[in-house]
Amino acid sequence: MKDNDLDVITFLLRQHEEIRTLFQExxxxxxxxxxxxxxxxxxxxxxxxxxxxxxxxxxxxxxxAGGDKVVDARLREENAAKELLSRLDEMGTDHPEFPKLFEELRTDVLAHAEAEEREEFPKLKEETGEGKLRAMTTAVKAIEAMAPTHPHPGVESAKKNILMGPAAAIMDRTRDAIRAAMGKTGS
Structure with missing residues (x-):
């Protein structure tokens, strides 16, 4: 089944599995x-x-019902994870503190994913028609294509992402291209 045929919940669950796999790798x-x-x-x-x-x-x-409470909890978790991910990204994998902080990140991210899978996704699936869920997959893929590639703590709301995301994405993608070029040239 192609991603375009998936409802957004299945699409996000597949991404959660990819994230779990990367942690294991x-x-x-x-x-x-x-x-x-x-x-x-x-x-x-x-x-x-x-x-x-x-x-x-x-x-x-x-x-x-109760969506605000569920989402507010997820946003708090996401901000904490972004702060930690940002620190780890800046320090690099060979920093002496990396292993300890990485384990903290793993614990937090996996708990966050489980909370979404338990509290948010089932209710979304129950309250939303299949056509809307498939359309949301298309929208999620479009957002991801233009999203920042590094964490930006404090930018957890839709409004902040829309206002600040494009500039952050350009900066991140430029930094990624420079890193890739530097790696290829051995500099």
Whole structure:
């Protein structure tokens, strides 16, 4: 089944599995490969959370009773994870504090994903028609294509993402291109 045929819940659940896999991969790599896997994790988490913040969470607020409470809790978790991910991204995988902080990130992110899967996604699926859920997948993919590729703590609302996201995305994608070019030239 292609991503375009998936409802947004299934699409996001697949991304959660990808994130879990990247965390597991980190246990089995070292050196430059560890940094490469970590940067894939940073990018995956960053674009995934942006899409949830811009589309999924605002929709959930309105879709079911208690949506505000559920979404507010998820946004607090996302901000804490972004702050930690940002610190880890800045320090690099060979920093002496990285392993301890990375384990804290893993615990927080996986608990956050489980909370979404338990509290938010089932209610969204119950209260939203299949056609709307598939349309949301298309929108999530569009948001992710333009999303920042690194964490930006404090930008958890849809409004802040829309206002600040494009500039952050350009800066992030430029930084990614420079890093890639530097790696290829050996500089």
């Amino acid at each position: 980190m246990d089995h790599v070292s050196g430059p490969a560890r940094e490469e896997v970590f940067q894939r994790l940073v990018r995956t988490l960053s674009v995934h959370e942006t899409a949830e913040e811009e589309l999924v969470h605002p929709y959930a607020r309105r879709a079911f």
